[in-house]
Every structure is written in C-alpha cells, then in structure tokens.
Amino acid sequence: MSIQRSDIADGGRPAYRAIADALERAIGVGDFGPGERLPPVRDLAKKLGVTVGTVNRAYVLAQSRGLLTGEVGRGTFVLARPDRQSRIRIAAQDAASVSDLVVNQPPCVLSDEEVSASAAKALAAGGADLLGRYPPTAGLERHRAALARWVGRIGMPATADQVLITAGVHSAIAATCLAWLRPGDTILVDQLTYPGARDLLGSLKFRLEPVATDGDGALPDSLAAAARAHGGRAFLTCPTLHNPTAVTMPDDRRRQIAQVIEQNDLLLIEDDIYGHLPTARPAPIAVHLPERAVLVSGLSKCLAPGLRLGYIVAPLDRVGSITTALHDLLVAASPLPAELFSHWQDTGQADEVLGRIRAAIARRREIAGDLLGMAPPDGSPHLWLPLPPAWSAGRLVEEAVRQGIYLPRSDVFQVGRTAPSPKAIRVALGSVPGEAELALALGRLRALLDQPPPRAAPVI
C-alpha cells in the first residue's frame, strides 16, 4: 500500500483532496496498475488516521477525475494509467522559464493606474457602508441590475430580480445544482468538458454522463438517448466558445437542443463564461427555455478573472431556492467586485476593457494562425489543436515541458474513460505575458510537432 500519512500532510488542502492527489500520483507512477483493487475505505482511513467519510470523498473525487471505477464501498478499481501530468506540473513549476499555455485567461490588459483610479472613484461614496454590512445573499439590487444589463448584450433578456451574484462560475453551478437537484442525480455533460465543473459536480456527489458532440456541439439525439438511458435530470453545457474545443453551437442546433431538453424534462445549465468575447454570436439556449434554464457566467474571461465576479440568471420562481443554496455556500459574494464592475459599466470602462481584450485576443489568434497553421474562432482565447498522427496528446505534453512549454493533458477534459484519449491539445493563448513570448512558445511547439516524437529511452 503506497499512500502514507506523510503524503497527505499538506496543511493547505482538505485531506480528501490530498488523498485523491496522492492516489493520482501513485497511479501515475504505476504503484497501482490498471484493474487493481484499491484498499477498502475503512482500512485506508485507519491507516491514514482520517475518517471513513474523508476516504470516501477522496475516492469519489478520484472517480470524477477518471482514475477509478466501481462502487465506493463495494470495490474500487484503478481504471487506466494516466500519463504523468501531476509530475510534469511539478517539474514545470520548478523550471525557470516555462511558458504557460494551460491557464485559460484573457491577456492582461489592465494597468495599475487605471485599476487604482477607478477603484478609488467607485468606492468614494458608499465604500464604508459597502464594507460595514453584510450584503444580501443574491447581491445588492443595483449590482444585479447592472449585471442584468450586461447579459442583455448577449441576447438574454433579464430583470435584476432574476440575477444572483456569485463568486465565479463554480459557486453559480453549485448553488443551482444544490437548489434544483439532489446528490446522486445524473447530470449530462459534453463528452469533453471544463474539468473544474466536472470535479466540482463529482465532489457534490452528482453522477455525470457524457453526451456525444460533433463540430457544432452536443448532438440532440445523443442528449435524448443519454437522458433516457441514465435518467438524466440536467444538462450542463458551454455552447459558446466551448472549453476545450472552442466550438460555438449554431442557432438551429441550439433550438434542437432546447427541444430535447423540454421533451425530456431536463434542467439546462448554460455556462456562458466566454459569451461576451465574440463580436457576434447566437442567443443563449436559455432564451428558448425560460422556465427550465439557468445561465451561469462571470467576468473572468471578458474583463478580469481576479474580480471573481460570477452570476446566475434564473427563472423567477427558482430564485428563492437558489438564494438559499447560495447562502449555505458563501453567505454572499463580496460586493466590492460588483461595485467596481457597476462603476466600469457606468463610465464605459467595461466596454473599453472588453474592447482591449478582444483586440489582444485577435492579435494572439493571428500569432497562432501564423505559427501553428490554425487560429481559434473569433474571440476565443483557446485553441483546440489537432495533432499529427505520430503524436499522442500525452506524449506531446511530456515533450513540451522539456522545451519549457506547459500544456494541459487532453484527457483531463474527458468525462468517462470509454472513449480514446482525444487526439488534440488545448492551447491557451492568454496566459503568457507578452506576444513575443507567446510567439516563441508557439514556434517551439510547431518545431516539436514537425518532428516525430523522440524514441523513449530503452528499458533494459
């Protein structure tokens, strides 16, 4: 048994997460092989000096990461040997000059001067009151109204009382699911999905089932079949600049998906986090489902990820139960980011920053087009790059880190391990600080892809 107490003695993380990480490491280095049975929860809990519930949670989290299979309590087995992303991540963090093509954020276009000047103005009148009181759970009325105007721009009509303010998209998804569903319910998701949402829903003990997609996004027939086969209660999708594929679902597909949702009595959770980035886009699917859709989004990709400002747009009759769930999760999000955002919107600065981000993304798309022969779609800060036949995604991640380029493993986006690992890699274009550095990193990536993968060291 290769997990020790010392493996999980990391004060910064909850114990269940530390155990799941230790399991991932142990599987990654081959201490547990595919098909191997993990120790019973009770035995491992005793050995590590933690509760049975903690180990249970760790196993569920490891399952949601696609590492394990089986029923917790009856027998949990190692699913497949993933490549060595955890170790690569550590190696990359240690390396002096690593170009980060992993973190999917917009290029930083803000200056200290404009942030401090606008924050001072935003807080000049009423700042003390803002900090001196608990805000209402759903947010202050004027902030909700500001966000209602903001979502109106993407073709989603909303009133202030339909908007709830959150601390980013994760709490928006969590509050929606806790209010509308029960742990153990099945949520259908795109077969490739933002891993943060997948892990969150796994931690909350929802079951996830994949829906097949094509070049236009989720397939209506596959959604209907998955809903029937698994008794799905909800569908979580990101139809505008999907992460990782950057696909934007066209309007006619959105209408078909809305129909399937209606026919199968599903809740739609539409993650629109990239929705303000394209200059033109179809209206959200949620528009077609006013009684059974929740739009979750935030300002991370279009204005400033550090604001941690997210929001939910919900049917009026669901606002009460989502507010209760949100209160359980975080009492209320801080009103400071919303105050700053409202000020930015009133002064036109929000439009101006969004314009600068769009322009910076456009320049980076062009660099990607020149150097990789493929640019992401309009507004997308990430590219889903198909790989030449000789390369697998896992091999590329390993070799890239040797060249000082940090890429995400492609199977982190997968839900369920039945499909083969995707033969593409997500390249996030916004994190590298400068365009020249991005060009260097993409040039090195191109050079790597132009050669066959180096032979692995002989094993004797």
Ligand SMILES: Cc1ncc(COP(=O)(O)O)c(C=O)c1O
């Ligand atoms: C689809 C999707 N949803 C949500 C998020 C995270 O949003 P937030 O910054 O609000 O946590 C991301 C971040 O990459 C994402 O890709």
